[in-house]
Amino acid sequence: MRERSLTEIITMSTPVEPGSNNVLLQVTDLRKYFPVRRGLMATVRGHVKAVDGVSFEIRRGETLGLVGESGCGKTTTGRSILRLIEPTGGEVLFNGSPVLHLADEELRKIRKQMQIIFQDPYGSLNPRMTVGGIVMEGLIAHGMYSRAERIERAQALLARVGLDPEHFYRYPHEFSGGQRQRIGIARALAVEPQFIVCDEPVSALDVSIQAQIINLLSDLKREFGLSYLFIAHDLSVVEHISDRVAVMYLGKIVEQTTSEELFRNPLHPYTKVLLASVPSLETREEKRHVIEGDIPSPLHPPPGCPFHPRCPEAMDICRTEVPTTIQHADGHSVACHLYTMDVAPVRPGN
Numbered sequence: 001m002r003e004r005s006l007t008e009i010i011t012m013s014t015p016v017e018p019g020s021n022n023v024l025l026q027v028t029d030l031r032k033y034f035p036v037r038r039g040l041m042a043t044v045r046g047h048v049k050a051v052d053g054v055s056f057e058i059r060r061g062e063t064l065g066l067v068g069e070s071g072c073g074k075t076t077t078g079r080s081i082l083r084l085i086e087p088t089g090g091e092v093l094f095n096g097s098p099v100l101h102l103a104d105e106e107l108r109k110i111r112k113q114m115q116i117i118f119q120d121p122y123g124s125l126n127p128r129m130t131v132g133g134i135v136m137e138g139l140i141a142h143g144m145y146s147r148a149e150r151i152e153r154a155q156a157l158l159a160r161v162g163l164d165p166e167h168f169y170r171y172p173h174e175f176s177g178g179q180r181q182r183i184g185i186a187r188a189l190a191v192e193p194q195f196i197v198c199d200e201p202v203s204a205l206d207v208s209i210q211a212q213i214i215n216l217l218s219d220l221k222r223e224f225g226l227s228y229l230f231i232a233h234d235l236s237v238v239e240h241i242s243d244r245v246a247v248m249y250l251g252k253i254v255e256q257t258t259s260e261e262l263f264r265n266p267l268h269p270y271t272k273v274l275l276a277s278v279p280s281l282e283t284r285e286e287k288r289h290v291i292e293g294d295i296p297s298p299l300h301p302p303p304g305c306p307f308h309p310r311c312p313e314a315m316d317i318c319r320t321e322v323p324t325t326i327q328h329a330d331g332h333s334v335a336c337h338l339y340t341m342d343v344a345p346v347r348p349g350n
């Protein structure tokens with residue numbers, strides 16, 4: 001009998017060309033508020049609005065980079081979409097199915113198509129399970145394939161992500177951070193997902209390893225027609241993998257456009273300072289601490305534009321009026337008073 005190739009073993013959904021106007025994920029006005037309790041009676045004293053009215057869409061075969069400083073709500077956004085935490089409100093449509101309203105069994109089925117790669121390659125793998133057991137866990141949970149096929153598939157996936165199929169029998173503590181992240185990627189791929197939330201998948205890795213993992217994720221996206229929500233705090237990390245980028249600040253998206261347009265023509269002052277803090281490729285010189293001040297507490301956000309206490313271009317109106325999101329050109333949206341003249345507001349989801 002003819003020996004099957006790796007690609008034949010790792011069957012996946014049909015690849016789709018990036019840019020096809022075929023929406024896979026539609027997120028509209030997503031909100032996640034965490035109650036803040038104080039006192040003996042644990043009375044609710046307020047809410048931390050970790051995600052506050054976030055809207056975007058991801059087309060088939062597309063990567064949306066979601067960028068912002070730590071604590072801006074990007075990880076909460078990713079986990080709310082997958083319902084790893086329950087959102088407070090909003091709408092998430094995946095292939096047209098309303099994810100936030102699905103009952104347990106329907107949610108379990110759709111989760112097979114929506115996977116996550118975690119930030120921490122050390123904490124996200126069960127140290128008591130073999131690598132093979134970790135990669136096959138989802139296949140067993142979803143009743144996919146026979147036992148022999150699961151083993152064959154897991155070993156083929158390990159080879160595809162750059163590991164040795166013999167690593168199947170070893171344990172996570174025997175691997176480096178980069179290798180563990182490859183195990184996490186194989187685990188996410190095992191159940192043939194269409195969409196993966198990559199939650200800061202390289203931020204815990206050395207710079208040289210980061211490039212390898214980003215290249216691997218790019219190759220897998222093309223090969224299997226995957227769509228990613230790629231979360232990072234550093235714009236340089238998302239530049240090459242993202243088709244479009246959304247910049248998040250204090251629970252809200254403040255700018256969203258194609259990757260090329262964002263790097264060529266950033267509009268929002270926060271995006272500009274994020275770009276200015278990207279290390280120079282030529283000199284590898286770190287340009288940190290460019291952004292003045294700390295990100296404000298989401299429990300007590302500043303009035304008006306939440307970025308105004310740190311904004312080098314703040315005006316009087318910024319201290320009192322929340323800027324509306326406006327469409328600048330060709331889908332380039334921005335929430336900033338500098339661009340509110342003579343332009344119509346954008347509906348959530350645009």
Ligand code: SF4
Nearest residue numbers: 305308311318336337
């Ligand atoms: Fe800066 Fe004002 Fe724009 Fe906010 S609205 S980013 S404070 S210029």
